[in-house]
Amino acid sequence: MAERVVLAYSGGLDTSVGIGWLKDATGKEVVALAVDVGQEGEDMDVIRQRALDCGAVESIVIDAKDEFANDYIVPALKANALYQKRYPLVSAISRPLIAKHLAATARALGADSVAHGCTGKGNDQVRFEAAVTALAPELTSLAPVRDFALTRDKAIEYAAVHNLPIAQSKKSPYSIDQNVWGRAVETGFLEDPWNAPIEDLYTYTQDPSIPREATEIIITFDQGVPVAVDGKPVTPLEAVVLLNKLAGDQGVGRIDIVEDRLVGIKSREVYESPAGIALITAHEELENVTVERDVARYKRGVEAKWSELVYDGLWFSGLKKSLDAFIEDTQKYVSGDIRLKLHAGTAVVTGRQSKQSLYDFDLATYDTGDSFDQSMAKGFIELWSLPSKIAARRDQAAK
Numbered sequence: 001m002a003e004r005v006v007l008a009y010s011g012g013l014d015t016s017v018g019i020g021w022l023k024d025a026t027g028k029e030v031v032a033l034a035v036d037v038g039q040e041g042e043d044m045d046v047i048r049q050r051a052l053d054c055g056a057v058e059s060i061v062i063d064a065k066d067e068f069a070n071d072y073i074v075p076a077l078k079a080n081a082l083y084q085k086r087y088p089l090v091s092a093i094s095r096p097l098i099a100k101h102l103a104a105t106a107r108a109l110g111a112d113s114v115a116h117g118c119t120g121k122g123n124d125q126v127r128f129e130a131a132v133t134a135l136a137p138e139l140t141s142l143a144p145v146r147d148f149a150l151t152r153d154k155a156i157e158y159a160a161v162h163n164l165p166i167a168q169s170k171k172s173p174y175s176i177d178q179n180v181w182g183r184a185v186e187t188g189f190l191e192d193p194w195n196a197p198i199e200d201l202y203t204y205t206q207d208p209s210i211p212r213e214a215t216e217i218i219i220t221f222d223q224g225v226p227v228a229v230d231g232k233p234v235t236p237l238e239a240v241v242l243l244n245k246l247a248g249d250q251g252v253g254r255i256d257i258v259e260d261r262l263v264g265i266k267s268r269e270v271y272e273s274p275a276g277i278a279l280i281t282a283h284e285e286l287e288n289v290t291v292e293r294d295v296a297r298y299k300r301g302v303e304a305k306w307s308e309l310v311y312d313g314l315w316f317s318g319l320k321k322s323l324d325a326f327i328e329d330t331q332k333y334v335s336g337d338i339r340l341k342l343h344a345g346t347a348v349v350t351g352r353q354s355k356q357s358l359y360d361f362d363l364a365t366y367d368t369g370d371s372f373d374q375s376m377a378k379g380f381i382e383l384w385s386l387p388s389k390i391a392a393r394r395d396q397a398a399k
């Protein structure tokens with residue numbers, strides 16, 4: 001029996017041609033695996049059939065939307081994960097999930113390798129291969145676009161010659177990756193970083209400048225996980241889908257950034273993540289009232305490191321797992337309600353309440369009758385600044 005390779009299949013031109021390309025280059029049978037992470041677009045049954053029509057020996061579709069929300073989006077939310085303080089890791093968190101299913105499928109079917117359609121210039125190739133290696137070190141990763149020089153022109157020609165059932169419509173000028181956590185758009189005229197994005201780049205968000213009534217919502221969290229919106233219980237996936245609509249309709253979550261890729265290139269990226277920005281904004285503020293000061297301060301550094309590790313393809317690494325354990329521990333009391341006003345491209349917290357709140361009105365109030373003993377502050381400051389005082393005396397004496 002021929003060796004098998006499991007290909008991460010999107011249904012697009014590159015991975016469709018990749019099926020035959022892989023077969024020709026390696027002699028292996030190709031199993032197509034399409035993972036549904038809420039990318040919407042085409043019907044998954046159509047995608048499954050197309051892989052068979054393009055020569056796959058088997059074609060599998062996995063609905064991983066809930067798994068993606070529960071095991072990848074929720075940890076990112078608990079980490080308030082924003083790479084370079086802006087990018088909610090839309091593509092970066094989907095790759096380890098797809099890689100996990102690639103590795104599991106390869107093992108189940110006795111394949112010796114997996115494959116993906118990434119080029120050699122991006123982060124996603126690293127994320128796929130680093131994740132596969134961490135989970136199944138015996139598997140080899142193949143990348144037809146990168147390793148067998150499958151260029152766009154060659155792909156179009158191959159599809160025509162072999163009569164592959166792929167729409168040969170004019171190539172979209174953009175490279176787009178999308179899932180339920182957001183949408184990434186790159187290339188085309190965006191490659192000039194001075195060019196402003198145009199309205200038709202966006203599909204998850206409405207134009208924020210169109211005048212409209214604000215939307216006010218209440219998001220309830222339980223230990224860092226969104227569990228209800230306006231009092232109605234939701235799963236994490238339902239929360240994300242609902243907020244994509246509510247926040248997206250208000251133009252929330254558009255991001256335009258020049259970002260540092262792992263491979264050393266600076267690249268211009270446009271993202272939309274309405275649910276991502278709304279949920280992180282709400283979650284962060286609930287932490288402000290429920291997490292004690294030093295834990296919260298320390299967590300900000302952990303969040304930045306977590307985001308870099310995930311961006312850099314190290315989802316299944318030891319350090320990432322250890323940081324997860326820290327983050328999980330910080331979420332014990334992150335329960336309560338956040339009122340969020342969505343309007344004109346912004347998500348603004350206007351209220352917060354929690355049974356676990358550390359906010360003490362009697363301590364905080366400037367009204368008479370507060371319980372804070374101000375006389376303690378004088379001595380506190382003296383001891384707090386004592387080391388500086390002693391050092392300053394020494395420095396003066398040395399002059």
Ligand code: ARG
Binds near residue numbers: 124177184185
């Ligand atoms: N630059 C982003 C990242 O590295 C998005 C990549 C999306 N991929 C794409 N083919 N557009 O996470």
